[in-house]
Amino acid sequence: MESNKWIDKILPLANKFAGQRHIAAIRDGFITLIPATIIASFWVLINNLVLNPDNGLLKMVDGIEKWQAVGNQVYNATLGIMALLIAFTIGYKLAQSYKEDGLLGGVMGLISFVTCLPATVVLTDVTGKEVTAGGVLTQTLTSSTGMFLAIIAALIGVTLLSKFGKIEALKIKMPEAVPPSIAKSFNILIPAFLVTLIFAVIEVVIVIVFNTNIPDLITKFFQAPLVGSFQSLGGILLYVFLCNLLWAFGLHGTFILGSIGEPIMLTAIQQNMDALKAGQELPNIVTKPFIDCFAWMGGGGVLICLVIALFIGSKRADYRAMNKVGVVPSIFNVSEPIMFGLPVVFNPILAIPLIVTPLVTTTIAYFATSLGWIAKTSVLIPWTTPPIISGFLATNGDWRASVLQIILIAIGVCIYLPFVWITNREKY
Incomplete structure (x- = not known):
């Protein structure tokens, strides 16, 4: 009850901010x-x-x-x-x-x-x-x-x-x-x-x-x-955390905070593109396509991982039916059908992996890029580009980025699965 009162207070403020x-x-x-x-x-x-x-x-x-x-x-x-x-x-x-x-x-x-x-x-x-x-x-x-x-x-x-x-x-x-x-x-x-x-x-x-x-x-x-x-790990993790925290309460986090974050990250990707064009070292790790490829696979909360986890471990007929509806949009990074149809929002069980999974995938991708295991992103691709393809294109053809996306999706599925099993027990 107290949680609903808090949501009722914060929702108008969030909407007012997004509509300013x-x-x-x-x-x-x-x-x-x-x-x-x-x-x-x-x-x-x-x-x-x-x-x-x-x-x-x-x-x-x-x-x-x-x-x-x-x-x-x-x-x-x-x-x-x-x-x-x-x-x-x-x-x-x-x-x-x-x-x-x-x-x-x-x-x-x-x-x-x-x-x-x-x-x-x-x-x-x-x-x-x-x-x-x-x-x-x-x-x-x-x-x-x-x-x-x-x-x-x-x-x-x-x-x-x-x-x-x-x-x-x-x-x-x-x-x-x-x-x-x-x-x-x-x-x-x-x-x-x-x-x-x-x-x-x-x-x-x-x-x-x-x-x-x-x-x-x-x-x-x-x-x-x-x-x-935004180029520091702490800075980008704070942004990712806040976006998905808002999602957990039914607020479109990437829409609300995107007006602040996206201009900064678009500036970063253009600096990388300028450097690539000039044959110089790319200056930035965190860009708009970096976030799209490694933090928003399947949409907010890396929801492609939840979709796979539901196919693997869910015994709930309502979840499995909704998952069939949301699987195709999720492939193209559209999370709303699963986010609001399952639902994931206002769901205290699924809210935990919703917030944790993007933090884990972003951290791993950040270190993989900084250590040179994958190339820095230098191509601005449509945010609807499916995972695995998006990593290859955004890094100017580095196949290792696609491999990393596969690994991150597997890790995300492992994070979501225990919570999917909990929802099974909750049902029965």
């Missing part, structure tokens, strides 16, 4: 760009697994590396400008949440981000000589390293635009004969001017006073610590 306009805008902004990120990841995989002249599948073909230019073009137009794209999509979604024009919000999100970027950058030419260039947007600014600033700038810029836009004194009234679309543009003119002025003044002041720029400050004090916290 800024959190939702980040989540929906990234969801909009999923096709672009998957397409780019596909070409990274092709370039390195198939077209690589050193160890690709077609390395024996003369001049095969020239065709890598196709994938590079796609990469430059997708992940290479991901910060610009995310500034637009978050601005668009946030503006809609304020009941404002989404297109204007997307444009303002993009403008806010670019206004924060340095006016000049230092480039190195083919001879190694450094030159200063103005009006240049490099991939250092527009890809993964600029994504965190893009999120902040879009959120602040569109929020300010909405607040200023509600001040009647700042609106330019146009005659009724003027078309509505033009009148709307003039209504937002002064608020947009003020937003850009604020961002521009802040950037210039930082350059003059501190001899640095906003992107460098953001990377140093915010982005690097956040990404770094």
Whole structure:
């Protein structure tokens, strides 16, 4: 009874957090760009697994590396400008949440981000000589390293635009004969001017006073610590624990906390992809595909293991019938049929392995990666990619990752089985 009262209190708070306009805008902004990120990841995989002249599948073909230019073009137009794209999509979604024009919000999100970027950058030419260039947007600014600033700038810029836009004194009234679309543009003119002025003044002041720029400050004090916290075993285990603890109480943990965790892990995977493309060592262990491949196999709680354990050890007719319904979705990492149909949520017996199993699989995968037993993830694959296949693809074709997934599933089944047997005794 006390547990139900606690759930009744925490459920509205969790739902309120997940539905908070800024959190939702980040989540929906990234969801909009999923096709672009998957397409780019596909070409990274092709370039390195198939077209690589050193160890690709077609390395024996003369001049095969020239065709890598196709994938590079796609990469430059997708992940290479991901910060610009995310500034637009978050601005668009946030503006809609304020009941404002989404297109204007997307444009303002993009403008806010670019206004924060340095006016000049230092480039190195083919001879190694450094030159200063103005009006240049490099991939250092527009890809993964600029994504965190893009999120902040879009959120602040569109929020300010909405607040200023509600001040009647700042609106330019146009005659009724003027078309509505033009009148709307003039209504937002002064608020947009003020937003850009604020961002521009802040950037210039930082350059003059501190001899640095906003992107460098953001990377140093915010982005690097956040990404770094997820790269520690303790940091990622805390995230996995909280996600599955919420699942145990009927709350969609990966949905609620994903708005915080996924942008950080997407930044990490793009840094790995950039390093792979440049032929450098991959910097990050924990990425979005790492979590998908080793912590969310079958969905939250590594539920593919429960599905197998139920086939092996369950004597309950209701469990076995529900398991037949949920097995196919679970193969594609959709856990809801089993999670809510069995149910696993609000089930004090199955809640224990639901929380423990992902902690165990994540820990083993973390050490296996850090010790070099499997390659680091460097390809962003769809989260619905079935286990075993997903490990191979996400690690750029490392078969050992698939073997590890098989081992982890076996371990997870062993963790779930005793609790499945307990449910048998509970039934009878």
